[in-house]
Amino acid sequence: MRLTVFALAATSLPLSLGLSQNADQKLLGAEQSSFKEHGEKEARRQPNIIFILTDDQDFHLESLKYTPLIEKHITNQGTFFKRHYCTTAICCPSRVSLWTGKQAHNTNVTDVNPPHGGYPKFVKQGLNEKYLPVWLQEAGYNTYYTGKLFNAHTVLNYHSPYAAGWNGSDFLLDPYTYNYLNSSYQRNRDPPVSYQGQHTVDVLANKAYGFLDEALQHQDRPFFLGIAPVAPHSNVEAFALDGDVGDIEKLVHFTPPIPAKRHAHLFPDVVVPRTPHFNPDSPSGANWVRKLHQQSSDNVAFNDHFYRQRLRALQSVDELVDGLFARLEGKNLLDNTYVFYTTDNGYHIGQHRLQPGKECGFEEDIHIPLIVRGPGVEKGKVADIVTTHVDLAPTILELAGAPIRADFDGEAIPLTGKGIEKAEVKGERHEHVTVEFWGFAATEGKLWRKDEGRLILNNTYKALRIVGDGYNFYYSVWCNNEHELYDLKADPYQLVNLLHPDEAAKAPSTILGVPFAKVISRLDSLLFVLKSCKGQTCVRPWQALHPAGNVLNLHDALTSRFDYFYETQQKKVSFNKCELGYIVESEGPQFETDGLVYRHGLRWDEWV
Ligand SMILES: *[C@@H]1O[C@H](CO)[C@@H](O)[C@H](O)[C@H]1NC(C)=O
Numbered sequence: 001m002r003l004t005v006f007a008l009a010a011t012s013l014p015l016s017l018g019l020s021q022n023a024d025q026k027l028l029g030a031e032q033s034s035f036k037e038h039g040e041k042e043a044r045r046q047p048n049i050i051f052i053l054t055d056d057q058d059f060h061l062e063s064l065k066y067t068p069l070i071e072k073h074i075t076n077q078g079t080f081f082k083r084h085y086c087t088t089a090i091c092c093p094s095r096v097s098l099w100t101g102k103q104a105h106n107t108n109v110t111d112v113n114p115p116h117g118g119y120p121k122f123v124k125q126g127l128n129e130k131y132l133p134v135w136l137q138e139a140g141y142n143t144y145y146t147g148k149l150f151n152a153h154t155v156l157n158y159h160s161p162y163a164a165g166w167n168g169s170d171f172l173l174d175p176y177t178y179n180y181l182n183s184s185y186q187r188n189r190d191p192p193v194s195y196q197g198q199h200t201v202d203v204l205a206n207k208a209y210g211f212l213d214e215a216l217q218h219q220d221r222p223f224f225l226g227i228a229p230v231a232p233h234s235n236v237e238a239f240a241l242d243g244d245v246g247d248i249e250k251l252v253h254f255t256p257p258i259p260a261k262r263h264a265h266l267f268p269d270v271v272v273p274r275t276p277h278f279n280p281d282s283p284s285g286a287n288w289v290r291k292l293h294q295q296s297s298d299n300v301a302f303n304d305h306f307y308r309q310r311l312r313a314l315q316s317v318d319e320l321v322d323g324l325f326a327r328l329e330g331k332n333l334l335d336n337t338y339v340f341y342t343t344d345n346g347y348h349i350g351q352h353r354l355q356p357g358k359e360c361g362f363e364e365d366i367h368i369p370l371i372v373r374g375p376g377v378e379k380g381k382v383a384d385i386v387t388t389h390v391d392l393a394p395t396i397l398e399l400a401g402a403p404i405r406a407d408f409d410g411e412a413i414p415l416t417g418k419g420i421e422k423a424e425v426k427g428e429r430h431e432h433v434t435v436e437f438w439g440f441a442a443t444e445g446k447l448w449r450k451d452e453g454r455l456i457l458n459n460t461y462k463a464l465r466i467v468g469d470g471y472n473f474y475y476s477v478w479c480n481n482e483h484e485l486y487d488l489k490a491d492p493y494q495l496v497n498l499l500h501p502d503e504a505a506k507a508p509s510t511i512l513g514v515p516f517a518k519v520i521s522r523l524d525s526l527l528f529v530l531k532s533c534k535g536q537t538c539v540r541p542w543q544a545l546h547p548a549g550n551v552l553n554l555h556d557a558l559t560s561r562f563d564y565f566y567e568t569q570q571k572k573v574s575f576n577k578c579e580l581g582y583i584v585e586s587e588g589p590q591f592e593t594d595g596l597v598y599r600h601g602l603r604w605d606e607w608v
């Protein structure tokens with residue numbers, strides 16, 4: 001028996017080694033090619049990088065239509081990545097994923113506040129030494145940042161320890177981060193300063209321009225400049241730094257964002273786009289969303305005001321961008337500077353009857369703007385490859401000519417027209433987004449009903465967004481094991497949850513030419529891999545299921561030869577319990593211990 005096992009282990013060893021070797025080679029290849037390119041163009045300097053990160057900016061509510069200067073300087077002069085997604089639709093987890101290149105299940109920063117999230121959790125996880133600015137300094141950059149870094153980064157804890165990796169920093173700090181007219185910023189090693197009476201985005205613009213001047217005094221090194229305005233996030237007045245989540249109504253006060261006075265009169269007639277899923281007559285979605293009541297006309301009118309305040313608050317960001325480009329042009333920097341524009345997560349107002357907020361898996365919350373301009377980036381192009389926030393740290397390191405880390409959960413986004421074309425070839429680039437969430441959703445507007453509160457608990461789910469040749473799905477499993485599936489090709493507004501018992505009659509008998517259940521089984525197995533994936537497995541999840549490399553996408557996986565493997569053998573995604581954080585024991589079977597790999601339908605240690 002011993003011998004048999006040994007023999008099996010020996011024969012399977014090369015197989016598994018082969019896989020990791022391939023992955024390593026690919027990784028090494030990427031490193032070498034960017035180093036080589038770098039070496040060849042030694043005369044060319046490493047580029048400067050400016051990263052503008054707004055807070056809660058939507059794509060689907062059309063906010064970008066109201067910022068003509070961003071359109072002029074960035075969109076028209078660069079490439080718009082029309083399928084860009086965040087992986088966790090809330091500020092702190094999303095930002096930590098962005099700056100580390102890792103999914104939230106690998107950072108375990110899953111919330112905005114301790115114990116499961118916030119700046120203290122970021123530090124505790126050892127990430128203050130393992131994130132982008134640190135790597136950029138190692139790659140020879142001077143790094144600057146102003147605005148909001150993370151949540152729970154406060155006037156009390158900003159120095160214990162200081163955020164690492166910045167040559168110059170001027171951070172917005174809690175509890176004044178979202179206080180538009182009484183913000184606190186904290187510069188380098190100085191104590192926090194209160195800006196009572198000044199508009200936070202105008203304060204920020206001057207700090208950003210100041211860091212640009214500072215960077216230009218040290219032209220022996222390229223610079224990275226992060227600019228993170230709080231607009232168009234809600235205005236929040238917080239009265240204490242800690243406290244029980246249950247006391248939220250006493251601790252924080254949400255109001256619509258506050259624009260600068262000069263913008264307060266704009267867009268008097270604009271309302272939230274009245275799409276089919278705006279305050280619909282029938283409930284939609286799953287779980288608590290499906291229990292929401294239709295909003296009253298007063299509620300809708302208030303939310304339209306909330307929406308206008310967001311657009312007005314964004315005007316200051318539009319002006320900041322204009323001021324920034326005036327300086328970049330004036331100093332002749334545009335030939336060697338990349339500018340990224342994105343946000344931490346999206347936003348909904350009224351879709352599916354939701355009050356203003358984020359934290360859901362709907363397109364409004366996860367599908368967000370990403371626009372890039374810079375040398376070699378095509379002007380006015382719209383790219384439709386799937387890209388996510390965990391792809392951004394690798395993208396920036398590649399631009400910097402620095403090594404790509406093997407533990408990244410994403411892959412560099414091609415920025416040139418040629419690179420994008422190559423990525424569009426089947427199997428060249430991932431077509432999925434791993435979406436995950438733990439904890440609560442918050443209502444940021446007014447509370448209109450006693451039975452719909454400020455915080456909605458058990459908002460814990462795993463989801464998969466997948467867009468490929470002929471298909472476009474969102475599939476999710478909630479912590480109470482409710483399931484959700486939208487076929488966005490047929491139902492772009494996600495009004496029909498094909499896995500809800502009430503919608504069963506609407507479910508088609510076949511999708512993509514095969515029975516409905518077949519498709520579900522593949523999506524579930526893919527999510528099973530992704531919900532706990534690490535590194536390259538997050539980028540090439542089909543490889544984990546089919547190490548032979550013959551399955552590159554959903555189409556390939558639908559082959560009937562794999563029916564038994566997916567429909568019968570594979571464990572299903574499920575939860576044992578709803579938790580506020582990433583507690584593995586509550587998250588059902590895990591791929592690493594319970595999943596099967598397709599090798600004659602059996603895992604190698606089951607051949608015995
Ligand atoms: C994530 O952090 C929480 C505490 O916030 C801890 O209880 C949990 O075990 C951690 N999960 C993993 C997978 O490390």
Ligand SMILES: *[C@@H]1O[C@H](CO)[C@@H](O)[C@H](O)[C@H]1NC(C)=O
Pocket residue numbers: 137141142143166167218
């Ligand atoms: C920025 O910080 C890095 C790392 O500490 C250092 O090597 C570099 O000299 C600094 N740049 C300036 C202009 O001080």
Ligand SMILES: *[C@@H]1O[C@H](CO)[C@@H](O)[C@H](O)[C@H]1NC(C)=O
Pocket residue numbers: 176182183184193194195196
């Ligand atoms: C503004 O913030 C400061 C602390 O930074 C606080 O002392 C002051 O009371 C606040 N002012 C108002 C009007 O809330």
Ligand SMILES: *[C@@H]1O[C@H](CO)[C@@H](O)[C@H](O)[C@H]1NC(C)=O
Pocket residue numbers: 457458576577578579
């Ligand atoms: C939340 O989930 C927990 C554990 O799964 C359950 O006991 C509780 O009843 C749920 N609460 C609500 C409000 O659904």
